[in-house]
Amino acid sequence: MFGGLTGLTDSKGTDWGERMLNTVASQTIRHLFTQSESVEVFVRCYPSSKLLQGSIDSFKMSGRGLVIRRDFAVEEMSFETDAVAIDFGSVLSGKLTLKQPTQAIAQVILSEAGINQAFNAELVKKRLVNLTVPSLTALSGGKPVSFPEIQVQLLPENRLRILAKADLDNGELVPLNMTVSLAVERRRRVSFQDPQFDLDLVPEAQREISRTLSIALVEILDNMVDLDRFDLDGVKMRLNRLETEGQKLIFSGYAEIERIPNTSQQAKS
Structure with a gap:
């Protein structure tokens, strides 16, 4: 049976085992997202007989139109691993299990629209409303302060315009620009x-x-976007650089993958 897995090829020379692994990996990774327009995985394994020992040269994932935790839209995501050791038996049962941790070069592209949508996510909103920080309540007569409206615009040279309103809980909305x-x-x-x-x-x-409120909002945002809050179980993202390009924000970095999660994970609060 195993000999057949590495001996059967289609008209394009693609090994049956590799195609099966592509399918299993695509399905596994697709389940990490609430929504996905497309998720594709491409395995590189030569000679293909190495697959029986669970040895893969690399695999590459590319996804488009992804949604994490229902509210966090990712326009594009891609990564390519180093050599990977997998449990080939898990592939036969429709799962993907790593024998040891691996790293992947990663790129994530967010759209301006997706970033603005994220400000309506419950995980984000709860950090922006009913704040009782002394420096803020001193401005509102001791009442909680909220930032109910925030909109951003991506600018060249890694700059971001923030248009917002602050609610001092006294009927007064203060515009921020x-x-x-x-x-x-x-x-x-x-x-x-x-x-x-x-x-x-x-x-x-x-x-x-x-x-004064603008300074406070910048401090809040500066402490909010920490990738450790959004790690998937067994996967840590790390950034090397970011750049704005038109209405896109592009992150380049790598992922440390200890294991492949089986289901969608919740971001840490």
């Missing part, structure tokens, strides 16, 4: 730096408080 620089910190956190405030469109009576 600023730009920040995006950077990678410690390979796992997206840092919001060098805020520049545009107060021309803010009523003069609100400009000082708008500036």
Whole structure:
């Protein structure tokens, strides 16, 4: 039977075992996402007989139109592993199990629309509403402060425009308008730096408080986008660089894969 797995090829010379692994891996990875437009896996294994020992030279995944945790849209994601050791028996049972950890070069592309959609996610909103930080409540007479509306616009040279409103829980909404620089910190956190405030469109009576609230919002966002909060079980993402390109935000880095999760995982709160 095993000899047949590595001996049968189709008209394109693709080994039956590799095609089966492609199918199993695609199905396994697809289940990591709430939604996916397409997920494809390409296995490289030469000679194909190595597959019986669970040895693969590499495999490459590319996905498009992905949604994580129902609210976090990823326009494109791709990764390519180093050599991989798998349990070939698990493939025969329709699963994909690693014998040892591996690393993959990864790229993730987010759209401006997807980023704005993420601000409506419950995981994000709960960090932006009913805040009782002393520096904020001092501005609102001791009442909680919220940032109910946030919209971003990607700019050239890794900059981001943030348009927001702050609710002081007293019937007053304060408009915020600023730009920040995006950077990678410690390979796992997206840092919001060098805020520049545009107060021309803010009523003069609100400009000082708008500036203060803008500084506070930048600090909140700067501590929010930490990849460790969003790790899948057994998979850690690490960033080397990011860049803005039109209406896209492109992350390049790598993934440390200890095991392949079996089902969609919840992001850490």
